[in-house]
Amino acid sequence: xxxxxxxxxxxxxxxxxxxxxxxxxxxxxxxxxxxxxxxxxxxxxxxxxxxxxxxxxxxxxxxxxxxxxxxxxxxxxxxxxxxxxxxxxxxxxxxxxxxxxxxxxxxxxxxxxxxxxxxxxxxxxxxxxxxxxxxxxxxxxxxxxxxxxxxxxxxxxxxxxxxxxxxxxxxxxxxxxxxxxxxxxxxxxxxxxxxxxxxxxxxxxxxxxxxxxxxxxxxxxxxxxxxxxxxxxxxxxxxxxxxxxxxxxxxxxxxxxxxxxxxxxxxxxxxxxxxxxxxxxxxxxxxxxxxxxxxxxxxxxxxxxxxxxxxxxxxxxxxxxxxxxxxxxxxxxxxxxxxxxxxxx
Numbered sequence: 529x530x531x532x533x534x535x536x537x538x539x540x541x542x543x544x545x546x547x548x549x550x551x552x553x554x555x556x557x558x559x560x561x562x563x564x565x566x567x568x569x570x571x572x573x574x575x576x577x578x579x580x581x582x583x584x585x586x587x588x589x590x591x592x593x594x595x596x597x598x599x600x601x602x603x604x605x606x607x608x609x610x611x612x613x614x615x616x617x618x619x620x621x622x623x624x625x626x627x628x629x630x631x632x633x634x635x636x637x638x639x640x641x642x643x644x645x646x647x648x649x650x651x652x653x654x655x656x657x658x659x660x661x662x663x664x665x666x667x668x669x670x671x672x673x674x675x676x677x678x679x680x681x682x683x684x685x686x687x688x689x690x691x692x693x694x695x696x697x698x699x700x701x702x703x704x705x706x707x708x709x710x711x712x713x714x715x716x717x718x719x720x721x722x723x724x725x726x727x728x729x730x731x732x733x734x735x736x737x738x739x740x741x742x743x744x745x746x747x748x749x750x751x752x753x754x755x756x757x758x759x760x761x762x763x764x765x766x767x768x769x770x771x772x773x774x775x776x777x778x779x780x781x782x783x784x785x786x787x788x789x790x791x792x793x794x795x796x797x798x799x800x801x802x803x804x805x806x807x808x809x810x811x812x813x814x815x816x817x818x819x820x821x822x823x824x825x826x827x828x829x830x831x832x833x834x835x836x837x838x839x840x841x842x843x844x845x846x847x848x849x850x851x852x853x854x855x856x857x858x859x860x861x862x863x864x865x866x867x868x869x870x871x872x873x
Contacts, residue, residue, distance in 0.1 A: 703737030
C-alpha cells in the first residue's frame with residue numbers, strides 16, 4: 529500500500545494531459561538481444577568458440593543476489609523475466625551513458641508459448657532503490673544513478689515482480705539489426721514527418737533501419753505523447769520478431785562484432801543456450817501492455833504518476849505470466865526489496 533503521507537510532500541502546480549515538450553530519443557529496447565538469443569541456439573552450438581567469446585564480451589554482472597534461483601528456473605523450463613533497457617548511446621553520435629530512454633519488462637513463458645511485454649513510461653515517479661533521498665525521481669534515472677543493478681532493483685521493488693535478467697541495448701544496434709533482416713514492412717499508426725522521413729497512416733511502407741528509427745523516435749507530434757511512441761515501438765518489435773528467423777544466417781563473426789558492442793546483459797553463455805533451445809516457442813504469441821499514469825508537475829518537473837489500481841493491474845499481469853501467486857503490488861516509496869516469489873500450485 530502506498531504511503532498515506534505521500535500527498536504531503538508533493539508540490540503540484542497543475543494537472544494536465546501528457547505534455548508534448550521534450551524530444552524523445554528512441555531506443556526500441558525490446559528484444560534486439562532477446563530475439564538474437566531465441567533464434568541463435570543452433571548457431572551457438574555449431575560455433576562454440578566464437579559464440580562463447582561473444583557471450584563473454586557482452587556479459588556484465590549486476591553483482592547482486594537475484595530474487596530467485598535463476599539457474600533452477602531455466603533448467604526447469606519455467607517462465608523467466610528480462611528487463612530491457614534502451615539507452616541513448618550510439619544515437620546521433622552520443623557516447624555518454626545517461627538515463628534509459630525506454631524500459632520494458634518481458635516475460636517468456638515457454639509452456640504457454642507466450643511472451644508478455646510491458647512498457648514502463650520513462651517519466652514514472654518512483655523512489656530509486658538505494659537513492660530514496662532523491663525522491664521523487666523518474667524511473668529512467670535509476671540507470672544513471674547506479675546502472676543496470678539499480679534499474680532492476682527499482683522496477684522489482686516498484687511492481688513486486690522478480691526480475692531474473694536484464695539486457696541493455698543502444699539505439700545504434702536497432703538500426704543495424706533492422707538492416708540485417710532486410711528492413712520491415714510497417715503500416716504507420718499515424719501520419720507525420722520526422723527527421724526528413726514522412727509516414728502516412730495505414731499506408732504500408734518498407735522501412736530500413738534509418739527510416740524505422742525515425743518512425744519510432746517521434747513523440748512531440750503524437751496525440752498520445754510517449755504512450756503513442758511506445759505503441760509504435762511495440763509495432764516495430766512485433767515485425768522484427770516475426771522476421772527473426774532470418775537472423776540465423778546472419779550470425780557470422782562480422783555481424784556479431786557489430787552487435788556485441790551495443791549490448792550488455794547478465795545472461796551467461798549457458799543461459800543463452802537454454803533460451804535459444806527451450807524458450808523460442810515463447811515468441812509464438814505476444815501480449816503487449818503499457819503501464820498508464822497521469823501527468824503531474826511536481827517540484828517543477830513532469831512526472832507520470834501511476835495510481836495503485838493501475839499498478840496492481842500490471843503486477844497481476846506479470847505475476848500471472850510468471851506463474852506466480854497473486855500479490856500486492858510494490859511501493860513507490862518504501863526501500864524494502866523483499867519480492868514475493870511464491871509460485872502457483
